[in-house]
Amino acid sequence: MTKLKDNNAQNFKNSFKDKVILITGASSGIGAALAKGFAQEKAKLALLARRFNKLEVIASLCKMSDSQALALVCDVSKETEIEKAVATVQQQLGSIDVVIANAGFGVVANVENLTLTDFQRQFETNVYGVLRTLYATLDDLKKTQGRLVIIGSASGHISIPKYAAYAMSKHAITALAETLYAELAPYGISVTLISPGFVKTEIRNVNNLGIYQEGTRDPLPEWLRLDADKAAKIIIKAIRLRQRERIITVSGKLGVILNRVFPGLLPRFFRWQAMRKK
Template identity: 40%
Template sequence: MKNLKQNVVWITGASSGIGKAMALEWACLGYKVVLSARRQELLEEIALEIRKSGGEALVIPVDILEEKSIEEAVQQLISTWGRLDIAVANAGFGVFGSMETLTAKDWSRQMQGNVTGLALTVKYALPHLKQTQGRIGLVGSVAAFIPNPHVGAYGASKAAVHSIGLTLQVELKGTGVSCTTIHPGFVVSEIARVDNEGLWHPNRPDPRPANLMWPTDKAAKVMVKAIMKRKRTYVFTAHGKVLLWMQRWFPSLVRTISSKGPKPE
């Protein structure tokens, strides 16, 4: 890719976890990085880290639940740096509860964040990505394909992300823009520490199996590589791939395993 120093990547949900790790990875590759999330103070810390390493970073706070916030973020990054080469729709969260207990408000918030917010991120980035024949990265989850007791709303939202990715891969044919939908297995994140109202609980235990958890820096490297190679769909972590294989060939076994798993508080 020519003149790499001029290439710009925009990452939503960049204040922690996978988003932060991807931002640092792209900065190492020489990209200008636009950092977006709600927690501006954390974004500023990441931007400072990037600048100290000789990179360039721009902080633009975004609330993916607000369309105007997304639209204005794209306007600001284009006004500042004049182009966009990669947009990664990474921002998202989990809403917890059984199908019997989830409210309409719970469902609405989950879909507004993980589906509508993601789709609008792509919508406002696309005109500029078409000018650079750029790349889109959608962050889904292995949960899109397997039973998700007590996190069914989250799994449904990630299934929608997978569908959006498939649709974009058709709609973007001939434009030069690629769409990579990435479905991670267990990766270290704060998702279990955020409640259904969006409040963070730093001491809340994470029910996911610690022995299967990938570190964020390792996850970021494979995700960035998949987007750079313009892969269409990419599933990673060994256990994620195994679960998908089992769901295809032994669905009853996966249901049994899922029913015995830990429940989020």
């Protein structure tokens, strides 16, 4: 009986009911799946993304679960948009308890076929967008002793050909999360880095300019990609427990483990593949 009471008390403590949760990149993929997952717990949701029509659909689905959901157009690569969005959230929903920096896309091509502008564009969203989100919400997180969640990637631990720009941005995010994990601890803020492998999202429908292309076929086989809703359940559990990092998907875990246990193995394999093709 005592154990049951302790579990109930712990569940109540970790409940997201009425917590204000801000999610960037919430119009599709992991961001949308997280929004729907938190809506089931009756959280107050601030959903940010560039595509308002898709945001409205997600917000409507969340409201069907009796959750408050505020849809706001926001491009995290723009200097002041996240600050304006956060001000609106504070005014309409209150102080923010959970911040999920999820917005991102991938620049994909051999380095010799990219320009500095391509790398800058990648970092503006994937790195500086996360920093803008952090700075805009940090005061609230200190006030609420909240949770900062950074959606990184298994590519933040390993690198593969054609993904240099993306992997560089995610390696930077990994370093940022590890630093913030220590720096924000005195304020009671937890920092959770989520490092997914292949998930069923629209990231491969977005070109190198960051523009969504309707109908683009994902080259990865279905069996290799984890359903976004299943990924969201794992991520929400990690956020609830204030875990430092959670690597998800079999492919993501396998790649990271191989790189840690056998450093140099994957780079040599990719080099061998490149030489074969030549």
